[in-house]
Amino acid sequence: MSRLRAEGLTLGYDAEPIVRDLDVTVLDGKVTAIVGANACGKSTLLRGLARLLRPRAGNVLLDGKAMAGLSTLDVAKVLGLLPQSPLAPDGITVADLVSRGRYPHQGWFRTWNDRDHDAVARALDATGTADLVNRPLRQLSGGQRQRVWIAMALAQDTDLLLLDEPTTFLDINHQVELLRLLRTLNAQAGKTIVAVLHDINLASRYCDHIIAMADGAIVAEGAPRDVITAELIAKVFGLACVIVPDPVAGTPIIVPAD
Amino acid sequence: MTATATRTSAATAATLRATRRHRAVRAFTATTGLTAAVAALFVLTMMVGSFRLTAGEVVTSVLHLADNPSVDFVVRGLRLPTALSALTVGLALGASGTVFQQLLRNPLASPDFVGITSGASLAAVSGIVLFQVGGLTVCALALGGAIAAAVVMYLLAWRDGVSGYRFILIGIGVAVFFEGLTGYMLIKAELFEARQAMHWLTGSVGQASDDELKLLGGALVVLLPLAVLLSRKLRVLELGDDTARALGSRVEITRAALLATAVLLVALAVSVAGPIVFVALVAGPIANRLLGPATGGIAAAALVGAMLLLTADLVAVHLLPTPLPTGVVTGAVGAPYLLWLLATTNRRGAGG
Amino acid sequence: MSTSTVRARRALALGPGLAVLCAILALVAFLSITLGSRDIGLSDVLRALFGLDGDNSIEHTVTVDMRVPRTLLGIGVGAALGVAGTVLQGVTRNPLADTGIMGVNSGAAAFVVLAITVLGVRGVGVYIWFAFAGAIIATLLVYAIASLGREGATPVKLALAGAAVTAGMGSLTTGIEMTNVDALNELRFWQVGSLAGRYAPILSGVAPFLIIGLIASLACGRALNGLALGEDTARGLGQRVGLTRAAAFTIVAVLAGAATAACGPIVFVGLIVPHLARFICGPDYRWIMPYSMLLSPIVLLLADIVGRVVARPGELQVGVVLGVLGAPVFIGIVRYGRLSEA
Numbered sequence: 033m034s035r036l037r038a039e040g041l042t043l044g045y046d047a048e049p050i051v052r053d054l055d056v057t058v059l060d061g062k063v064t065a066i067v068g069a070n071a072c073g074k075s076t077l078l079r080g081l082a083r084l085l086r087p088r089a090g091n092v093l094l095d096g097k098a099m100a101g102l103s104t105l106d107v108a109k110v111l112g113l114l115p116q117s118p119l120a121p122d123g124i125t126v127a128d129l130v131s132r133g134r135y136p137h138q139g140w141f142r143t144w145n146d147r148d149h150d151a152v153a154r155a156l157d158a159t160g161t162a163d164l165v166n167r168p169l170r171q172l173s174g175g176q177r178q179r180v181w182i183a184m185a186l187a188q189d190t191d192l193l194l195l196d197e198p199t200t201f202l203d204i205n206h207q208v209e210l211l212r213l214l215r216t217l218n219a220q221a222g223k224t225i226v227a228v229l230h231d232i233n234l235a236s237r238y239c240d241h242i243i244a245m246a247d248g249a250i251v252a253e254g255a256p257r258d259v260i261t262a263e264l265i266a267k268v269f270g271l272a273c274v275i276v277p278d279p280v281a282g283t284p285i286i287v288p289a290d
Numbered sequence: 291m292t293a294t295a296t297r298t299s300a301a302t303a304a305t306l307r308a309t310r311r312h313r314a315v316r317a318f319t320a321t322t323g324l325t326a327a328v329a330a331l332f333v334l335t336m337m338v339g340s341f342r343l344t345a346g347e348v349v350t351s352v353l354h355l356a357d358n359p360s361v362d363f364v365v366r367g368l369r370l371p372t373a374l375s376a377l378t379v380g381l382a383l384g385a386s387g388t389v390f391q392q393l394l395r396n397p398l399a400s401p402d403f404v405g406i407t408s409g410a411s412l413a414a415v416s417g418i419v420l421f422q423v424g425g426l427t428v429c430a431l432a433l434g435g436a437i438a439a440a441v442v443m444y445l446l447a448w449r450d451g452v453s454g455y456r457f458i459l460i461g462i463g464v465a466v467f468f469e470g471l472t473g474y475m476l477i478k479a480e481l482f483e484a485r486q487a488m489h490w491l492t493g494s495v496g497q498a499s500d501d502e503l504k505l506l507g508g509a510l511v512v513l514l515p516l517a518v519l520l521s522r523k524l525r526v527l528e529l530g531d532d533t534a535r536a537l538g539s540r541v542e543i544t545r546a547a548l549l550a551t552a553v554l555l556v557a558l559a560v561s562v563a564g565p566i567v568f569v570a571l572v573a574g575p576i577a578n579r580l581l582g583p584a585t586g587g588i589a590a591a592a593l594v595g596a597m598l599l600l601t602a603d604l605v606a607v608h609l610l611p612t613p614l615p616t617g618v619v620t621g622a623v624g625a626p627y628l629l630w631l632l633a634t635t636n637r638r639g640a641g642g
Numbered sequence: 643m644s645t646s647t648v649r650a651r652r653a654l655a656l657g658p659g660l661a662v663l664c665a666i667l668a669l670v671a672f673l674s675i676t677l678g679s680r681d682i683g684l685s686d687v688l689r690a691l692f693g694l695d696g697d698n699s700i701e702h703t704v705t706v707d708m709r710v711p712r713t714l715l716g717i718g719v720g721a722a723l724g725v726a727g728t729v730l731q732g733v734t735r736n737p738l739a740d741t742g743i744m745g746v747n748s749g750a751a752a753f754v755v756l757a758i759t760v761l762g763v764r765g766v767g768v769y770i771w772f773a774f775a776g777a778i779i780a781t782l783l784v785y786a787i788a789s790l791g792r793e794g795a796t797p798v799k800l801a802l803a804g805a806a807v808t809a810g811m812g813s814l815t816t817g818i819e820m821t822n823v824d825a826l827n828e829l830r831f832w833q834v835g836s837l838a839g840r841y842a843p844i845l846s847g848v849a850p851f852l853i854i855g856l857i858a859s860l861a862c863g864r865a866l867n868g869l870a871l872g873e874d875t876a877r878g879l880g881q882r883v884g885l886t887r888a889a890a891f892t893i894v895a896v897l898a899g900a901a902t903a904a905c906g907p908i909v910f911v912g913l914i915v916p917h918l919a920r921f922i923c924g925p926d927y928r929w930i931m932p933y934s935m936l937l938s939p940i941v942l943l944l945a946d947i948v949g950r951v952v953a954r955p956g957e958l959q960v961g962v963v964l965g966v967l968g969a970p971v972f973i974g975i976v977r978y979g980r981l982s983e984a
Contacts, residue, residue: 084535108538115532119395122798123583127309135526136538140519144310153303162302165309168583188537397801398738446977456976458737459917463973466910470965477959492816568809575802611821618816625810632803633790 035060035224036081036111036192040090043073043080049088050076051248058192063218063225065235068245069269074228075116075196077245081226082113082194108136112190114181116197120169126180127165130155133187155186158221159213175206182213193217195227199234207231211238236260236283244268260284313582317590320580324593331600332377336369338608375498376603376616377596378506379563384595385517385588386555387570388577392524392586393548394454400571401556404461407567408468409439410560415472415487419479428490429502429561436557439464444549451531451542493564493617495603502562509558514592517551521588524548528586566617569595572628579631598624656929659922663936667717670943674713677947682709711845716946717939718845718852719901720911724938725859725931726898727912728919732866732927733890734797740913741898744804747907748811749780750899755818770847770903777899780807785891795887848900855897856935862890863928870925910964911938914972921975941968 036058043051051073058064058081066074079085081092083099092099099107112133120129133155134148156162159179169177178198185193195214199207211234217223229235235242236256243253246268252259265273265286272289336348341364350356351365387400394404401407413435417423423431443464447457472491476484498506523544526534531541556570577590598620606619676682723741730739741747753776757763763772788795788803865886868876876883898912915938916930923929942960945968949958 079532082536084532104535104540105538108536111536113532113536115530115536117530118533119528119530121392121395121528121584121586122397123578125309125583127306128584129529131306131310132525132529133537135522138522140522149303149306150299153299153306156302156306157299162305165302165305185536396736396738397798398736398743398805403738403743446973449977455737459976460973462738462913463969463976466914466965467969467973468965469909470962470969473959474962474966477962567812568805571805571809572802610817614817614820618813618820621809621811621813622817623813625806625813628802628806629787629810632787632799632806 035095038092041087042089043076043085059241060224062240064241065229065239066243067235072245073248074245078194078196078228105136110190111192112185112188113194114185124169126167130183130187133184151189152187155183159183174201192224197228233285256283317581321590328593328596335373335604372496374503375495376599379559380596380599381592382555382559383569384573385592386552388574388591389552391574402567405439405464406436407565408465410436411565412468412472415475418487419475419483433557433561440553490564492615493566494615495563498562506558506562513551513555517588520548568620568624569598572624667940670940671713674943674947675709715845716943719905720939720942721935722852722897722901723912724915724934726894728916728934729890729894731916734800736801745780745784745807746777746898746902748808749776750902751815752811755815773903774899777902778895781895844904848904851896851900855893859893863931866927911942
């Protein structure tokens, strides 16, 4: 059983569709990575799954119901998304920003309550940003800022969390730290996580499931050990490479061939 | 493990509560202070003049607590309309300006810069120059011009949704277009009409009729609370369309509702007082500096707007050797204050 | 398609594009000399320019004393305003920034008014220098106020400080104008914002500033590219952000100050042409800069020619023509073109 899946999904911005007639199933309770070359439609697919793009054809189903027919607030209580380049108003503090993640749980007149406080506090603690609450976002380092944004998405308190290239602009240390954080969230809170990632090696090390895309279609999917092969990398990225096992975890690592 | 997690979580929640309380106290203090200042200025503008009155006399007369024909004539007949006009126009401009700035995510995106005011100006000036109209007709034309400009801009900027950046660029284009036409009208006008048009273009709170004030006042009673209610949705829109949608906001409808509210507010204000510059632009930033960065308090911004306009009116009419239209003085009154705020809050580092 | 091929392809198209714009500018300049309330034929123009026709003919006077300086001024001022607008929008990362909002026009006007009322100065030739000084002082004041504090002159603070200084100076000017009829009367001539009536002495006065500013601006395209990515990234790329901003502001002050002093406040060119250049070139300021430098005088001269031809024997102000004809074109481009955000 899967809570989030798409059937015959076609997505696009202008005349040409970018993602065509795609069937995707997001595995519950797993960390999934979507990988692929630039402009292969991975971000478009993620945006489609998070109903930021209206499907040209096909459906995105949440708990078996077509998402287009559900109330946006109800969806937002179950499904969260962190976009690629979110915007923050000038001078906003960490506490203020993370608190805004509680929006779907509040009505027109309902004031802030203990559940909101707890959710925000848990999000801050989980991301290790509790010490930053009174700092302006702008003064933080790139890694800190990215964790604060994830805290905002966590404060939304959804079972499903989609992340669009969360590791971009981070150094390798922060990339690893962030992926470990995603693993922890998955293990402790049972969250289903889907992330668009660029680094295949990190994806295969830290994710349970990989969806590889090329030209708006899914080329392969499955566990990293089964999916990551030299043929696939050649097909998806046009890169000749050798696959070796990760010395620590044994997951596949790609090394460019000469 | 679990125990520590719960404990830190409780500690964090406590810190959060303290932060929120601190912010709430600051917001409450600032808003109360502003309200008091606005009330004081409102009474003060009615006290000074060639016929000086005490605060008690003004308040009793305005509230109809006692009848004193000579005082009532000065207060209710002469000074109250101007004071009310400064108050209401200021509230409307302040609220509208800050909504525009937050919605379009640009500190310069006040209605003066993105074509709404210039639409009102073109309609009013055309009326004065081409049809020699005056009074309520000019007011109605300005109102219609502002709303028409906003609708045109919205439709032109619509392409599978309205992006803030495209709306701003279209706004610049529309503003320049209307200003060009207004300039042409002024060149072609006869001297008498040109002077009248110029006077209207300066903006002044001293010429509002009772009907106009009633309309603006009535609209404020509906629109200001609506803007304050909608501001929670604005907090989410500020994070960008994608994030807002992910948080369950219905972006286009919310944006359209906020724009409509802000446009109505500014259109009414401009139709009553003419295009008074600068108030809509600075009210939001000043309020933010009083309440803390990115708080975006609409009520506070409205109050700052009223305070600026009441002060400007006081200066324009009473402190200068020759009385001037209010629109001339708003810049002189507001600019030093904003500059002072910019200079001092930045020194502490967290000004934003 | 990789980034480097995109860049190479773009350079291939944009390089010749510059040559095409140069040719268009030459054509427009030629039209600007020949067309007007009195059309002058090519042969007359050439004879006048080379002094073959005796100094007394009307053609000679019109061409040499009026049309040629006017055209040259249009080219210089247009380029200056376009480049100043581009630099300002880059450094403030704000598509609404133009020289008007940074205090240039209001500073110039305030100083002219003060010169008239306080110092009792008279004469358009003298006003220019007060206007120039006022424009530069106002711009630098904006920069100085925005730079206070730990973070320096962030785009938001620049925008707000600019708006505040503009409004303050504007109030001062209008206030004096409304109480002092004499000042209003004198200032009116300067404030129209037009190329008309601005001839040789004015041109030679501001030319050095325009030339120096334009050359300096071409050098700062790379720095603006860095700033466009945000302060942190720019710093990460080894840029000295504060220094870049200060240099950019000095260029803006000199260019816009000289242009405004010579021709009065002309909007549109500095506000809108940078966007046109960005539509053509994409986000690379090394291309945007020369494109604005050529596009702006073309737009300004065209508007000036239209203003002269349409309302013969009178003239329409450049600002009116630009607004009524230029703005719809711009709106169309924004509406139907592809947006590359600043």
